Amino acid sequence: MNQLLSWLDDRTGIVTAVQRFTQWQMPSTLTxxxxxxxxxxxxxxxxxxxxxxxxxxYSPSSQTAWxxxxxxxxxxxxxxxxxxxxxxxxxxxxxxxxxFFLQLVIDGAYRAPREVTYWSxxxxxxxxxxxxxxxxxxxxxxxxxxxxxxxxxxxGSVPIIGEYAQQVIQGGSLKGHQTLTRLHLIHVAVIPLLIxxxxxxxxxxxxxxxxxxxxxxxxxxxxxxxFWPDQLLRIGLASFVLSMGLLGVVIYFHGADLASAADPSExxxxxxxxxxxxxxxxxxxxxxxxxxxxxxxxIHVPGLITTIILLFPFIAVKKAGYYFNxxxxxxLFVGIIGLTAMTLQEDRVNSDHQAAVHQAEIQAAxxxxxxxxxxxxxxxxxxxxxxxxxxxxGPKIYASRCATCHxxxxxxxxxxxxxxxxxxxxLANFGSREWMKGVLVDFETVFASTVNAQKDxxxxxxxxxxxxxxxxxxxxxxxxxxxxxxxxxxxxIEFFYAQSRRPDALALDHELVVRGxxxxxxxxLTKGEFELxxxxxxxxxxxxxxxxxxxxxxxxxxxxxxxxxxxKAFISDPDSQEHYGSTTNAMPSxxxxxxxxxxxxxxxxxxxxxxxxxxx
Amino acid sequence: MSNxxxxxxxxxxxxxxxxxSPQDTSSETGISKAPRRHFIKGVFAIGSICAAxxxxxxxxxxxxxxxxxxxxxxxxxxxxxxxxxxxxxxxxRVATTDSLVENHPQLFKVYADRVDAWNQFNNxxxxxxxxxxxxxxxxxxxxxRCPHLxxxxxxxxxxxxxxxxxxxxxxxxxxxxQNQISPRDLDRLEVEVRGEEVWVxxxxxxxGISDKVELS
Numbered sequence: 001m002n003q004l005l006s007w008l009d010d011r012t013g014i015v016t017a018v019q020r021f022t023q024w025q026m027p028s029t030l031t032x033x034x035x036x037x038x039x040x041x042x043x044x045x046x047x048x049x050x051x052x053x054x055x056x057x058y059s060p061s062s063q064t065a066w067x068x069x070x071x072x073x074x075x076x077x078x079x080x081x082x083x084x085x086x087x088x089x090x091x092x093x094x095x096x097x098x099x100f101f102l103q104l105v106i107d108g109a110y111r112a113p114r115e116v117t118y119w120s121x122x123x124x125x126x127x128x129x130x131x132x133x134x135x136x137x138x139x140x141x142x143x144x145x146x147x148x149x150x151x152x153x154x155x156g157s158v159p160i161i162g163e164y165a166q167q168v169i170q171g172g173s174l175k176g177h178q179t180l181t182r183l184h185l186i187h188v189a190v191i192p193l194l195i196x197x198x199x200x201x202x203x204x205x206x207x208x209x210x211x212x213x214x215x216x217x218x219x220x221x222x223x224x225x226x227f228w229p230d231q232l233l234r235i236g237l238a239s240f241v242l243s244m245g246l247l248g249v250v251i252y253f254h255g256a257d258l259a260s261a262a263d264p265s266e267x268x269x270x271x272x273x274x275x276x277x278x279x280x281x282x283x284x285x286x287x288x289x290x291x292x293x294x295x296x297x298x299i300h301v302p303g304l305i306t307t308i309i310l311l312f313p314f315i316a317v318k319k320a321g322y323y324f325n326x327x328x329x330x331x332l333f334v335g336i337i338g339l340t341a342m343t344l345q346e347d348r349v350n351s352d353h354q355a356a357v358h359q360a361e362i363q364a365a366x367x368x369x370x371x372x373x374x375x376x377x378x379x380x381x382x383x384x385x386x387x388x389x390x391x392x393x394g395p396k397i398y399a400s401r402c403a404t405c406h407x408x409x410x411x412x413x414x415x416x417x418x419x420x421x422x423x424x425x426x427l428a429n430f431g432s433r434e435w436m437k438g439v440l441v442d443f444e445t446v447f448a449s450t451v452n453a454q455k456d457x458x459x460x461x462x463x464x465x466x467x468x469x470x471x472x473x474x475x476x477x478x479x480x481x482x483x484x485x486x487x488x489x490x491x492x493i494e495f496f497y498a499q500s501r502r503p504d505a506l507a508l509d510h511e512l513v514v515r516g517x518x519x520x521x522x523x524x525l526t527k528g529e530f531e532l533x534x535x536x537x538x539x540x541x542x543x544x545x546x547x548x549x550x551x552x553x554x555x556x557x558x559x560x561x562x563x564x565x566x567x568k569a570f571i572s573d574p575d576s577q578e579h580y581g582s583t584t585n586a587m588p589s590x591x592x593x594x595x596x597x598x599x600x601x602x603x604x605x606x607x608x609x610x611x612x613x614x615x616x
Numbered sequence: 617m618s619n620x621x622x623x624x625x626x627x628x629x630x631x632x633x634x635x636x637s638p639q640d641t642s643s644e645t646g647i648s649k650a651p652r653r654h655f656i657k658g659v660f661a662i663g664s665i666c667a668a669x670x671x672x673x674x675x676x677x678x679x680x681x682x683x684x685x686x687x688x689x690x691x692x693x694x695x696x697x698x699x700x701x702x703x704x705x706x707x708x709r710v711a712t713t714d715s716l717v718e719n720h721p722q723l724f725k726v727y728a729d730r731v732d733a734w735n736q737f738n739n740x741x742x743x744x745x746x747x748x749x750x751x752x753x754x755x756x757x758x759x760x761r762c763p764h765l766x767x768x769x770x771x772x773x774x775x776x777x778x779x780x781x782x783x784x785x786x787x788x789x790x791x792x793x794q795n796q797i798s799p800r801d802l803d804r805l806e807v808e809v810r811g812e813e814v815w816v817x818x819x820x821x822x823x824g825i826s827d828k829v830e831l832s
Binding site: 042045046049050052053054056057064067068070071072075076077078079081082085089228229230232233235236237239240242243244246247371375376377378379 | 654655657658660661662663664665667668669670671672673674675676677678679680681682685731733734735736737
């Protein structure tokens with residue numbers, strides 16, 4: 001063994017180097033404080049390992065980035081753990097580097113002859129921040145996309161070359177496949193390569209200093225410890241605590257979040273950078289900085305601060321300079337912590353932001369539910385999960401187009417309170433058995449709000465509430481509510497309910513439907529009969545029957561009333577003779593206002609025709 | 617790192633004495649005093665660093681080996697267009713009887729829905745089969761991949777049998793190999809005629825071996 005080692009040492013000098021390293025002496029007062037650099041190396045190793053394995057599945061393109069991340073997170077064994085470790089290790093890295101920096105400043109460890117070592121440390125820190133930021137946007141979820149926006153725009157704000165640099169980094173004037181392939185390259189190859197080079201330089205400088213200027217490392221101390229094994233044990237224990245801490249955090253938070261897939265067409269007002277960049281985010285949003293422009297806030301000021309930090313060794317040539325550096329650094333930290341705390345506090349009390357965050361969480365959960373459904377993630381990309389989801393799109397369309405007149409369960413469909421009371425029926429239970437019952441025995445209440453509706457600037461007033469149907473409803477209410485006729489009423493309701501053929505329809509009682517069909521047609525009840533049967537006014541072609549009953553002209557047709565098909569036709573053209581006709585109706589035609597896709601989303605939402613995972 | 621662990625402390629001392637410097641004499645850790653304690657400390661140190669790296673390595677290994685944990689046979693299922701009449705698992709409709717010519721093998725594609733990691737592709741061509749109508753009315757089906765190394769076999773220009781263009785593997789009109797290039801005959805597949813439709817139980821087999829072993 002000894003011979004082999006001597007042979008190897010003769011040829012390479014490795015054994016001597018390792019020996020010298022393990023014999024390395026350091027002042028015993030420094031031992032715990034000296035750990036930050038080592039902890040950073042261990043943390044970097046964790047990032048490297050997890051990142052390497054993530055790369056085995058992650059696929060950078062705008063149609064696969066979110067999708068592959070989702071696959072890692074939700075469908076691969078241990079994927080959430082791997083991604084969680086990578087995510088949280090990137091955060092602990094930032095914390096460790098910040099404390100390391102503070103340590104350097106307090107020790108004045110940048111003073112001659114260690115200026116270059118200090119600079120290489122700073123460069124490593126900046127490169128690590130670059131890693132953190134590029135990594136944040138790679139999942140290409142709404143959050144990552146927003147971060148990419150900020151990043152590329154900041155690059156774009158660099159004087160002179162900014163515009164070109166932005167196009168090169170984005171891979172074009174818009175973000176897309178090339179943005180991801182390029183940022184991915186920067187994240188996994190360019191920055192790690194630069195870090196390796198600078199780190200090698202850093203190691204070289206450290207070893208050179210310990211040989212050439214041992215007195216500097218060991219100035220004015222009596223007690224010493226050697227690297228092997230005492231300091232290594234400290235490093236080991238600290239690494240273990242770090243790693244277990246990370247594991248604990250990952251398990252506590254169930255891994256890292258993944259928002260819904262990036263959709264540039266959807267506003268994402270919950271956008272925030274990672275917490276350690278919040279200070280910059282807040283700084284850029286300060287009115288005075290906003291007025292001075294993005295380049296001022298994101299390039300000039302940070303550039304100036306970085307320059308001062310780089311100049312610390314020269315500033316500290318005199319004793320006062322050391323204190324300047326210390327106070328400058330502490331002020332910087334206080335400023336950063338202050339701005340971060342301010343942002344967090346402002347966000348906490350900002351109900352709009354909280355609502356946006358809540359909305360984003362709902363969308364993320366919905367995207368997850370759909371992606372895990374039997375149909376899976378569409379080939380066109382995860383963004384179509386929500387774009388083609390009635391439960392997501394329906395309420396938004398309802399809120400912007402319908403809720404001005406029709407409330408939805410008292411709100412606007414999205415849960416926001418209404419600005420004014422509705423002037424048309426609440427449609428939350430439209431097409432249900434209760435709705436059918438209301439229309440039959442309590443028509444004027446269902447349509448009560450229409451008295452304030454306007455047609456061409458004129459109120460339509462009592463056109464509905466005192467119209468023919470309202471009168472029929474009033475005239476027959478008592479009869480239909482007779483105890484003997486209870487089954488007849490149920491039958492009539494069941495018949496109309498059956499006509500809707502809605503995807504969300506509950507199980508039908510077919511005997512009741514048949515009975516209801518005859519009551520509709522002939523108006524004969526157990527006790528008494530209708531003065532006017534339904535088909536005296538309405539036209540209807542009952543389901544699975546060949547013949548159309550009644551005639552059109554006096555009242556809306558009821559064929560497949562409240563079905564998706566009927567709803568689409570009605571929303572497109574309520575003025576039609578088949579519906580309310582142009583005289584009493586106040587509802588505008590939406591044929592030209594809604595695209596076919598929007599109409600489809602709206603109607604499918606109203607009829608609850610969308611996927612829900614079985615556990616709900 | 618393992619270098620550290622393997623080094624007996626006596627060697628450490630050897631080297632220390634070789635490069636003794638003014639600092640060493642003032643060391644109070646006393647390497648010679650307690651080599652055993654040093655060794656234990658060292659083991660603990662390296663052990664805890666290794667332990668610290670365990671979670672990322674374990675999580676990474678799980679993800680990397682995930683394909684081994686995925687359920688077998690879930691990768692392709694009969695295409696949605698085939699759903700109406702499908703009764704037996706693994707059968708695919710590939711042709712109609714009237715499109716077959718006696719003694720003249722023809723290549724048909726097999727379409728199926730395919731789950732590829734995070735995507736589900738509907739109605740994708742997942743492979744090819746040769747169908748040949750026999751004089752007695754029976755139909756023979758072969759997987760079109762050569763059992764040698766998986767190239768697509770072609771019908772010979774003279775119509776007599778099959779040829780693999782990659783390595784010149786030859787097969788007669790009944791799929792029996794004519795030279796030693798392919799380790800086995802062309803892979804026969806089960807055929808069912810359902811009315812006018814020809815259904816084939818499509819399977820892929822491992823290449824390069826003389827036994828016919830189904831790929832899961």
